[in-house]
Amino acid sequence: MKRSLIAIQDFSVEELQELMDTANDIIANPAKYSELCRGKKIATLFFEPSTRTRLSFEAAMLELGGAVIGFSEAQSSSAAKGESVADTAKVISCYADIIAMRHPKEGAPLVAAMNASIPVINAGDGGHNHPTQTLADLLTIYREKGHLGNLTVGICGDLKFGRTVHSLIAALSRYEGVRFVLISPEELKLPSYVKKEILKAKGIPYVQTTDLEAVMPELDILYMTRVQRERFFNEEDYLRLKDSYILTPDRLYNAKTDLCIMHPLPRVNEISVAIDDDPRACYFKQVLYGKYMRMALILKLLKEAGTL
Amino acid sequence: MKRSLIAIQDFSVEELQELMDTANDIIANPAKYSELCRGKKIATLFFEPSTRTRLSFEAAMLELGGAVIGFSEAQSSSAAKGESVADTAKVISCYADIIAMRHPKEGAPLVAAMNASIPVINAGDGGHNHPTQTLADLLTIYREKGHLGNLTVGICGDLKFGRTVHSLIAALSRYEGVRFVLISPEELKLPSYVKKEILKAKGIPYVQTTDLEAVMPELDILYMTRVQRERFFNEEDYLRLKDSYILTPDRLYNAKTDLCIMHPLPRVNEISVAIDDDPRACYFKQVLYGKYMRMALILKLLKEAGTL
Amino acid sequence: MKRSLIAIQDFSVEELQELMDTANDIIANPAKYSELCRGKKIATLFFEPSTRTRLSFEAAMLELGGAVIGFSEAQSSSAAKGESVADTAKVISCYADIIAMRHPKEGAPLVAAMNASIPVINAGDGGHNHPTQTLADLLTIYREKGHLGNLTVGICGDLKFGRTVHSLIAALSRYEGVRFVLISPEELKLPSYVKKEILKAKGIPYVQTTDLEAVMPELDILYMTRVQRERFFNEEDYLRLKDSYILTPDRLYNAKTDLCIMHPLPRVNEISVAIDDDPRACYFKQVLYGKYMRMALILKLLKEAGTL
Numbered sequence: 020m021k022r023s024l025i026a027i028q029d030f031s032v033e034e035l036q037e038l039m040d041t042a043n044d045i046i047a048n049p050a051k052y053s054e055l056c057r058g059k060k061i062a063t064l065f066f067e068p069s070t071r072t073r074l075s076f077e078a079a080m081l082e083l084g085g086a087v088i089g090f091s092e093a094q095s096s097s098a099a100k101g102e103s104v105a106d107t108a109k110v111i112s113c114y115a116d117i118i119a120m121r122h123p124k125e126g127a128p129l130v131a132a133m134n135a136s137i138p139v140i141n142a143g144d145g146g147h148n149h150p151t152q153t154l155a156d157l158l159t160i161y162r163e164k165g166h167l168g169n170l171t172v173g174i175c176g177d178l179k180f181g182r183t184v185h186s187l188i189a190a191l192s193r194y195e196g197v198r199f200v201l202i203s204p205e206e207l208k209l210p211s212y213v214k215k216e217i218l219k220a221k222g223i224p225y226v227q228t229t230d231l232e233a234v235m236p237e238l239d240i241l242y243m244t245r246v247q248r249e250r251f252f253n254e255e256d257y258l259r260l261k262d263s264y265i266l267t268p269d270r271l272y273n274a275k276t277d278l279c280i281m282h283p284l285p286r287v288n289e290i291s292v293a294i295d296d297d298p299r300a301c302y303f304k305q306v307l308y309g310k311y312m313r314m315a316l317i318l319k320l321l322k323e324a325g326t327l
Numbered sequence: 328m329k330r331s332l333i334a335i336q337d338f339s340v341e342e343l344q345e346l347m348d349t350a351n352d353i354i355a356n357p358a359k360y361s362e363l364c365r366g367k368k369i370a371t372l373f374f375e376p377s378t379r380t381r382l383s384f385e386a387a388m389l390e391l392g393g394a395v396i397g398f399s400e401a402q403s404s405s406a407a408k409g410e411s412v413a414d415t416a417k418v419i420s421c422y423a424d425i426i427a428m429r430h431p432k433e434g435a436p437l438v439a440a441m442n443a444s445i446p447v448i449n450a451g452d453g454g455h456n457h458p459t460q461t462l463a464d465l466l467t468i469y470r471e472k473g474h475l476g477n478l479t480v481g482i483c484g485d486l487k488f489g490r491t492v493h494s495l496i497a498a499l500s501r502y503e504g505v506r507f508v509l510i511s512p513e514e515l516k517l518p519s520y521v522k523k524e525i526l527k528a529k530g531i532p533y534v535q536t537t538d539l540e541a542v543m544p545e546l547d548i549l550y551m552t553r554v555q556r557e558r559f560f561n562e563e564d565y566l567r568l569k570d571s572y573i574l575t576p577d578r579l580y581n582a583k584t585d586l587c588i589m590h591p592l593p594r595v596n597e598i599s600v601a602i603d604d605d606p607r608a609c610y611f612k613q614v615l616y617g618k619y620m621r622m623a624l625i626l627k628l629l630k631e632a633g634t635l
Numbered sequence: 636m637k638r639s640l641i642a643i644q645d646f647s648v649e650e651l652q653e654l655m656d657t658a659n660d661i662i663a664n665p666a667k668y669s670e671l672c673r674g675k676k677i678a679t680l681f682f683e684p685s686t687r688t689r690l691s692f693e694a695a696m697l698e699l700g701g702a703v704i705g706f707s708e709a710q711s712s713s714a715a716k717g718e719s720v721a722d723t724a725k726v727i728s729c730y731a732d733i734i735a736m737r738h739p740k741e742g743a744p745l746v747a748a749m750n751a752s753i754p755v756i757n758a759g760d761g762g763h764n765h766p767t768q769t770l771a772d773l774l775t776i777y778r779e780k781g782h783l784g785n786l787t788v789g790i791c792g793d794l795k796f797g798r799t800v801h802s803l804i805a806a807l808s809r810y811e812g813v814r815f816v817l818i819s820p821e822e823l824k825l826p827s828y829v830k831k832e833i834l835k836a837k838g839i840p841y842v843q844t845t846d847l848e849a850v851m852p853e854l855d856i857l858y859m860t861r862v863q864r865e866r867f868f869n870e871e872d873y874l875r876l877k878d879s880y881i882l883t884p885d886r887l888y889n890a891k892t893d894l895c896i897m898h899p900l901p902r903v904n905e906i907s908v909a910i911d912d913d914p915r916a917c918y919f920k921q922v923l924y925g926k927y928m929r930m931a932l933i934l935k936l937l938k939e940a941g942t943l
Contacts, residue, residue: 053366058669075421078396081396082366090686109911284410285409292413295417303417386731592718592726594718614726
């Protein structure tokens with residue numbers, strides 16, 4: 020099995036730093052990288068649609084001078100004819116140098132990696148992992164704050180089902196001095212197993228609250244996520260709660276002046292567009308940094324595979 | 328907001344001439360242009376399918392040495408998750424150098440242009456505008472006739488809903504000596520506001536008729552469009568009228584020998600395939616010229632954006 | 636009409652050898668070929684999905700330095716608006732240098748070839764032809780056995796509807812000393828017209844059997860195909876027969892040590908995954924060889940068209 024990225028924990032802190040260093044160098048000297056993957060191909064195998072993530076991988080490979088093949092939804096794929104993920108991985112290994120796979124089933128990218136003869140990047144598997152989103156998040160924090168430790172990180176919204184949230188907590192828990200402020204309705208609190216396996220196991224300080232306004236002044240980072248109507252047991256609770264977790268300019272009155280506001284996108288209405296021009300809004304920078312981290316990741320995996 | 332093309336009126340007559348000059352030079356010296364966009368990307372964001380238009384943009388960018396990312400229908404896009412056009416434009420600005428957007432809603436490409444940090448080309452928005460089709464039409468007339476003024480232009484078929492027709496009339500109305508012959512069933516006549524705002528406002532001569540045969544001898548250009556069954560209030564009228572607006576070889580008996588027959592394609596049966604080999608049939612040339620005008624347009628907008 | 640590949644019989648034995656020689660040279664010296672199609676484009680027009688075939692063509696063109704445009708299913712295409720295949724072929728001729736077309740209707744690629752001004756490759760038309768699969772099959776046998784004649788070729792499964800089977804029989808029938816062993820349930824026997832027009836007409840020896848185990852020791856090649864439930868008149872027959880045509884490791888006990896096991900993929904369960912690591916399993920090699928034959932084919936057709 021070639022070195023792959025299935026979960027963010029697959030990479031050591033040193034390796035994450037290496038990726039961020041590469042990404043920063045790409046940002047500073049893009050021309051140095053623009054032909055490195057000439058003649059190489061990424062296969063974007065998206066068994067469910069995710070335009071933003073897919074286009075990020077494709078832009079990343081193209082900016083390295085490489086090319087793209089793939090599909091953007093399952094009905095266009097051989098899977099519709101009953102082919103297994105293992106077989107698809109073996110077939111695609113004949114066509115491309117690296118795979119980015121999105122799949123509705125948890126574990127599918129791991130199965131692909133175990134059967135492919137080329138590296139596989141998990142581009143999101145069900146509610147499980149989405150490690151390249153976490154790479155984007157880490158570079159955003161690193162560039163905005165200059166470091167990844169010694170931060171009070173607020174995470175707001177759906178902490179129960181949001182896979183990006185769990186990956187981000189796992190990743191940041193490896194840095195010194197991180198403290199989490201978990202802001203959510205009761206129904207969408209961080210699952211116990213995440214608290215137990217990560218936060219408590221490592222002795223990471225955290226607080227849980229339903230009140231965004233009360234904790235706003237403490238936050239260095241505010242990571243917003245979407246509160247989806249379908250997560251609630253009854254409509255009443257949803258209507259009562261939904262506005263509490265929408266970020267508007269007036270809710271920032273007591274926030275730090277160097278707060279960094281993040282969101283994995285797409286947003287629906289969790290962050291008012293009136294905040295877009297606030298210098299603390301970092302969610303579109305996240306998109307850009309995500310592309311650079313994917314470039315760094317492609318380079319790292321192709322080098323470890325001996326392809327570059 | 329970067330210089331974009333939302334409606335054909337966004338460009339002056341001088342700018343249209345500049346695009347046609349560039350297109351003619353590309354046709355004469357393709358090799359001169361084949362690497363100009365190396366390292367640049369167009370994003371083809373097609374929220375509704377339009378294969379011909381999408382592939383024309385993609386071929387155009389590839390023939391300039393650039394690359395392509397994008398999607399071909401809305402269900403593959405983040406829009407399915409409720410993302411706004413404004414957010415999509417901001418995100419895609421992180422991935423590409425220029426956008427070509429097709430959208431079922433009028434005005435969507437303008438919203439995109441107002442939010443993107445890169446140029447946006449309207450590749451068709453609802454029944455509203457389709458300016459790159461008009462660019463193709465103009466180059467076709469210019470190359471076939473040697474000039475864009477002093478022409479009798481027949482437009483036949485659905486003049487009420489056909490967006491390409493309204494754009495073409497708006498564009499040609501800016502040239503000296505153009506006269507329009509508007510041929511359609513009563514039900515599908517050119518809307519009053521187009522006559523008032525463009526033809527009457529500028530004192531452009533025009534006649535309206537239901538009889539293609541009677542006016543055929545006068546025409547320098549015959550622009551055919553599709554008469555769609557669903558535009559008629561009752562089936563009887565449709566059946567009575569549909570054959571009057573189908574071009575067959577025998578209907579050309581009194582046409583000029585240098586008539587230029589055009590159609591925006593796809594055609595269903597508005598022009599008999601028996602006409603395809605007639606030297607007056609220009610509708611496949613239109614396709615080719617559309618590609619060259621899109622190449623010229625991409626170059627112009629990327630230069631104005633400072634990307635080239 | 637430009638030289639195209641609609642059915643495997645379009646190419647002489649000498650031309651097939653030429654393609655295999657080119658493919659072998661590409662495998663030996665890929666760098667020699669990596670820029671030959673710079674500036675050229677293949678249009679992959681897939682009116683029905685077939686990911687594996689489409690990606691094979693796209694990878695082939697990219698490895699020659701060329702580029703790709705196209706669509707992966709009919710609903711994204713102008714066909715949904717009623718455009719004829721003939722018109723699509725004329726339009727695409729303005730955008731690309733060669734077409735690979737998959738279409739649910741038999742004969743559609745031929746219609747395209749008759750109307751295009753560029754070469755057309757049939758990438759599968761209904762139950763009719765799929766000649767590039769046969770090219771993959773031929774190179775696999777040639778590389779595994781060193782020659783295409785003097786072989787006992789077992790073909791197992793659905794011999795009635797499997798188009799790859801009919802093409803393969805037609806192709807191999809042109810080599811000396813080939814003998815066929817046709818293994819299938821009664822319901823799915825090779826159609827009489829194939830036996831009459833090819834096997835009997837040329838005096839090719841063949842046997843028909845329902846018993847895979849009994850004939851296994853004789854086989855040099857075992858070409859497996861899928862037995863589809865919907866091909867059977869009643870469920871009972873299907874359930875009774877389906878397991879007889881599934882290849883498992885224990886069924887290979889009396890097979891030759893240099894047997895070559897093939898399958899056009901995707902497989903569902905016709906070949907047990909336990910066989911994948913057996914050195915006699917050649918079905919993933921087939922995928923790789925298919926790419927190289929498509930590269931050789933693109934080069935040949937572009938050269939004959941005067942494009943290269």
